[in-house]
Amino acid sequence: MIGPWILLFADPAAAGELREPVLELLSAYEQGASAEDLRKLGEGVPTELIAIARDSAVPHSRRGRAVSALAHYPSPEVRTFLDAQLVGSDGYLQRKATGAIVRAFRDDALPSVEPLLASEDRQLRLAAVNAVGALGSPRAREILSAHAASESDDTVKEALTTALAEGSK
């Protein structure tokens, strides 16, 4: 378990040689960083993404995109990092981690994400509904159905309805 420990507490200022090309991909105006583009940068990308995500000197949107891009690297180290983001205090990064962890680990991520459906942060609940809804698995539908009755926000309720309807197609 040394790997995850190092990733969580690494000095974000210790930028590697991948910092510049990775940040470049995270800075496209209209597109996120694709798995293909990241893969072409070679090994070490997830470590750099985590360093960028943790670096408060990097603009928030780029940190968020780094978290989102970690979805392309479903490793134990990435899982540890994303789990830590889910319980962090930055609502925006929590939302990005929600999408990334479900995309990377699918049903295996549901135990981490299900509590977010009861968060006081409606945007986080919405992100969780969208992420879980995109899975479309029987377990995902089960979780969303169980939550539907207790949701009070109209926008989140609408997203729940849409997710459940699409999942039933």
Add this chain to the structure above:
Amino acid sequence: MRGPALALGISLGLVLAAACEPSAEDDVQVVDLGTVSLSDTGGYSGALEVEMPALTTSAIAYCGGFGDDALGAVWTLTDPSGGVVYDGDAGDTSRFRSDFLDDLSPGLLPVSPKLPMAEGTWSFDWFVGEGNGGSLSCGAVVRSGVGDDVGDEATVKVEVVFVSGLDAASAPDDADWQTAMDVFETAWGTAGLSVDVTYKDFTGNADRFAVVDVTDTDYSEFNDLLRTADPDDGRSVTFFVVDEIANNSDGGATILGLSAGPPGMATRGRTSKSGVIVSGIDLRDAPADIGKIMAHEGGHFLGLFHPVEKDGAGTDPLDDTPVCSNDADGNGRLDNSECGGNGVGNMMWWNLVDENQTFSGDQGWVVRRNPVAF
């Protein structure tokens, strides 16, 4: 001395105010091209004629109302001499370009000095794909009165609508927001555009639109927010500032900004193409980036494309924009390091960079002619 000074101040104020209004002869007219029936499985609108009077500067012909699930584009464009100047089957975008868009397809003229306006009858034929509902509502916006005598400077009225974060009252005194506006105005200034900005608070469902959720195939929430654009002066560009745009096809990854189009439906509010949406998440971290996003996306709205796409495929219809092709490492992507002196410095380059980006002469030529400019 107070009397004359006050009088001077008032008269100067009047002059400045007058300078921010279109001249009487620089006018925009809306032409109704009627409703067109077509097969719900997809088809062509047939030739729709737009009469361009003498001294026409620009025009946007459009067909819309085909819904967020269908895609349409101008397929054939014929000039007053009867020559086909754009053919979607040929795919030659060197003088005109119309990408597939959902719900409403605006065709802007001119988008290149190589295809300037000419008096007479222009003919547009749209192709709209399946799921279009069986009918199109079409029209045109024609800017006329000054012809090509546009000059090197123009004004664009910008209405900023805050969906979340700031509000209209606080924005003028917010240092970060003003930094963003300074960067935005400086960038547009390189295209010869002056910005006349007003602020407005969002009166719609802010809970729904604070985060605008899209997918690669569903932009309905984006479209719905733009459908609320209703600027006090129709000859304005509406910029909505939201927390973020999230792409749920990409795990919710943030999109920095999105413009309707390109081109946007200039001078027409309450359509799915009536503005620009900017993610404001970086306002406190990197306010200058917000200004760059506004400048870039606003460029799209006014009819500009990326000089060259990230993968090297597709170029804009302009001759003086840098078209980098130096994929030195063969990774299928034009990187900043490969195009440092040949692309990165352009405001319509595909990614946001630290350096100040500028517009080219041709890009300025296009945006100053847009129907929304004066």
